[in-house]
Amino acid sequence: MIIEPRTRGFICLTAHPIGCEQNVQNQIDYIKSKGAINGPKKVLVIGASTGFGLASRITAAFGSDAATIGVFLEKPPKPNRPASPGWYNSAAFENQAHQAGLYAKSINGDAFSKEIKQQTIDLIKKDLGQVDLVIYSLASPVRVHPETGVKHKSVLKPIGDPYTNKTVDFHTGDISQVSIDPATEEDIENTITVMGGEDWKFWMDALQKEDLLAPEAKTIAYSYIGPKLTEPVYRKGTIGRAKDHLEATAFDITKSLKDIDGKAYVSVNKALVTQASSAIPVIPLYISLLYKVMKENNVHEGCIEQMQRLFADRLYNNSEIETDDEGRIRVDDWEMREDIQAKIKELWDNATTETLVSIGDLEGYSNDFFNLFGFKVAGVDYNQDVNEVVEIPGLQ
Numbered sequence: 001m002i003i004e005p006r007t008r009g010f011i012c013l014t015a016h017p018i019g020c021e022q023n024v025q026n027q028i029d030y031i032k033s034k035g036a037i038n039g040p041k042k043v044l045v046i047g048a049s050t051g052f053g054l055a056s057r058i059t060a061a062f063g064s065d066a067a068t069i070g071v072f073l074e075k076p077p078k079p080n081r082p083a084s085p086g087w088y089n090s091a092a093f094e095n096q097a098h099q100a101g102l103y104a105k106s107i108n109g110d111a112f113s114k115e116i117k118q119q120t121i122d123l124i125k126k127d128l129g130q131v132d133l134v135i136y137s138l139a140s141p142v143r144v145h146p147e148t149g150v151k152h153k154s155v156l157k158p159i160g161d162p163y164t165n166k167t168v169d170f171h172t173g174d175i176s177q178v179s180i181d182p183a184t185e186e187d188i189e190n191t192i193t194v195m196g197g198e199d200w201k202f203w204m205d206a207l208q209k210e211d212l213l214a215p216e217a218k219t220i221a222y223s224y225i226g227p228k229l230t231e232p233v234y235r236k237g238t239i240g241r242a243k244d245h246l247e248a249t250a251f252d253i254t255k256s257l258k259d260i261d262g263k264a265y266v267s268v269n270k271a272l273v274t275q276a277s278s279a280i281p282v283i284p285l286y287i288s289l290l291y292k293v294m295k296e297n298n299v300h301e302g303c304i305e306q307m308q309r310l311f312a313d314r315l316y317n318n319s320e321i322e323t324d325d326e327g328r329i330r331v332d333d334w335e336m337r338e339d340i341q342a343k344i345k346e347l348w349d350n351a352t353t354e355t356l357v358s359i360g361d362l363e364g365y366s367n368d369f370f371n372l373f374g375f376k377v378a379g380v381d382y383n384q385d386v387n388e389v390v391e392i393p394g395l396q
């Protein structure tokens, strides 16, 4: 079929297999161009099909020749109905990994469930014995709690007061004011339940109980801080509470991994266009200004550049792992640079529908958004008839 983007607000209902394949290829090429990393050998990636999780998997496999098991929740294709992008990404990744002689298998299902944890445990036991790195990179709006069966929904709301600021519709470039009512206590609890650290701890406990963690194994989850500007809706909002919980959980996990001398880390990454971040009000305008300023200063990065730097310069640099005074690894250092943030602040005050075209990088935002789904990828012929039914070779 000929596959075209079909957008509805901040989601796209279709994905292009060849475009996704090209995206994965570009990320692999980037990692290879940066040279070998003395990194992990057997890696479990939870949330492995898109965004930071996919980039982590590619970095481990093609930077360190690691065997990888990927867990994700993606929609398989049907005739005349394309799969979700993470499906095509995972198919492309596995094909490339297998061609390179690397072990790569995947599990598609709800990572929050006991069943998927058990299936993953069985696969590690059978094929890898133990893992030396666990990446936890889930981004989900909902979680069915494995003990209670209750379905919790996360929300993106401020806490305490209503929040009003500018936001942009990145399809049209229209800037408008958005007002978001504050979260209830229940909203806060639910968001922590979905995006906090409880499930990360459940995973690590389950793996440890079955003796599947190698001596000195590491685990890492991803967080975000961002500037004052976005604090009410991000770091001091409901999602921020969940990130506080996630960051605190790292210390709990490290404590429980004492016997094997294992360590849990949180890496604070930069703001990027992903399916998750497009859904947060105000953030797309911030990102379009951020992209403009970071590109002008030659410090712009995508997921793959961030993960390459995380692995090569932070996690596996053959010396002590550098953290901030709250124990977090920072690869948002360039985003948070004083000169970069001062410039964004100035642009923010001047941003209108009329000025954004020149002062922001809306085109970069929009392009990255379509790229997530395999569209507008350089070198891909979108007029060609493609087979939408693609298999993931190592899918369990």
Ligand code: NAD
Binding pocket: 046, 047, 048, 049, 050, 051, 052, 053, 071, 072, 073, 074, 086, 109, 110, 111, 112, 137, 138, 139, 140, 222, 223, 224, 268, 269, 270, 271, 272, 273, 274, 275, 276, 277
């Ligand atoms: P993403 O949406 O690209 O990836 C989410 C992954 O989780 C996908 O692989 C998806 O299949 C998987 N997933 C979702 N629900 C699942 C479920 N129930 N079971 C199994 N798999 C499931 O998101 P991302 O932006 O890469 O986010 C990953 C992490 O990085 C999140 O913790 C996010 O907060 C953090 N982060 C994001 C940004 C950003 O700007 N995007 C910045 C810093 C940190």
Ligand code: NA
Binding pocket: 047, 048, 049, 050, 051, 052, 053, 054, 137, 138, 139
């Ligand atoms: Na991810």
